Amino acid sequence: MEHISTSRCYAGEQQVWRHESSSTGTPMTFAIYIPDHEDGTRLPVIWWLSGLTCTHENAMIKCEYKRACAEHGIIFVCPDTSPRGEGVANHDDYDFGQGAGFYVNATQEPWSPHFQMRSYVEDELPALVAANFPVDMDRQGISGHSMGGHGALTVSLRNPGRFRSTSAFAPIVSPLNCPWGDKALSGYLGDNRAAWREYDSVALIEDGARIENVLVDQGTADEWLEGQLKTHLFENAVRDAGMQAEIRMQEGYDHSYFFVSTFISDHVAWHAAKLKD
Numbered sequence: 001m002e003h004i005s006t007s008r009c010y011a012g013e014q015q016v017w018r019h020e021s022s023s024t025g026t027p028m029t030f031a032i033y034i035p036d037h038e039d040g041t042r043l044p045v046i047w048w049l050s051g052l053t054c055t056h057e058n059a060m061i062k063c064e065y066k067r068a069c070a071e072h073g074i075i076f077v078c079p080d081t082s083p084r085g086e087g088v089a090n091h092d093d094y095d096f097g098q099g100a101g102f103y104v105n106a107t108q109e110p111w112s113p114h115f116q117m118r119s120y121v122e123d124e125l126p127a128l129v130a131a132n133f134p135v136d137m138d139r140q141g142i143s144g145h146s147m148g149g150h151g152a153l154t155v156s157l158r159n160p161g162r163f164r165s166t167s168a169f170a171p172i173v174s175p176l177n178c179p180w181g182d183k184a185l186s187g188y189l190g191d192n193r194a195a196w197r198e199y200d201s202v203a204l205i206e207d208g209a210r211i212e213n214v215l216v217d218q219g220t221a222d223e224w225l226e227g228q229l230k231t232h233l234f235e236n237a238v239r240d241a242g243m244q245a246e247i248r249m250q251e252g253y254d255h256s257y258f259f260v261s262t263f264i265s266d267h268v269a270w271h272a273a274k275l276k277d
Contacts, residue, residue, distance in 0.1 A: 219253030
């Protein structure tokens with residue numbers, strides 16, 4: 001790994017690292033916040049998946065998780081949202097291509113050689129972090145925003161038992177039923193919509209996947225709520241499955257990191273309660 005930077009922040013260090021990824025075939029950059037701790041101590045970890053157009057840096061700068069993570073003794077990891085670099089396929093639209101990997105393993109050209117973000121965030125990055133940082137992999141939580149909320153919910157639903165806690169801010173709950181999802185999944189996976197179901201939290205629940213300890217925050221003034229996010233579909237799926245989830249509609253909040261930063265301390269504290277020994 002290549003060390004990019006370390007900055008002292010609250011009672012801990014915000015670090016940035018780059019490494020060659022076997023999943024994407026490209027260099028990948030991630031941010032990791034590590035609270036101060038005694039030598040030999042292993043800390044719980046929250047994985048944060050960011051949304052469309054983001055890199056590792058957006059949450060690191062705007063999310064305001066560091067004070068809460070220092071208080072609760074939790075490591076916070078922010079990967080990039082897609083592969084990048086020379087020779088990596090791209091698209092002019094903000095909602096497809098670099099910055100919009102949707103946390104899938106692409107099967108269609110020209111995306112499949114590098115857009116293997118499911119393998120990266122589910123397997124490769126956790127193994128790398130576990131081998132190089134003081135994380136307790138028996139105490140993992142996952143969270144994310146928008147496209148990253150979709151990622152957090154689907155990664156957790158596909159890996160029951162791995163995460164003690166799962167939360168999301170304004171998640172794209174059903175890519176099968178919104179324009180962002182239709183564009184991304186048809187482009188990355190092709191026209192067989194049955195193959196899309198493993199990347200759709202509503203479909204995964206309908207198909208029998210279950211997880212515990214779920215928290216979703218959604219702003220009522222979010223411009224994407226009705227057309228893209230469709231929180232009610234997740235509420236209906238959870239209810240019909242008899243699955244427990246806390247879904248909070250936050251009055252007057254939009255889709256931005258102003259919304260995320262308002263409630264991120266709540267989420268970190270909520271995860272911390274689930275991640276205790």
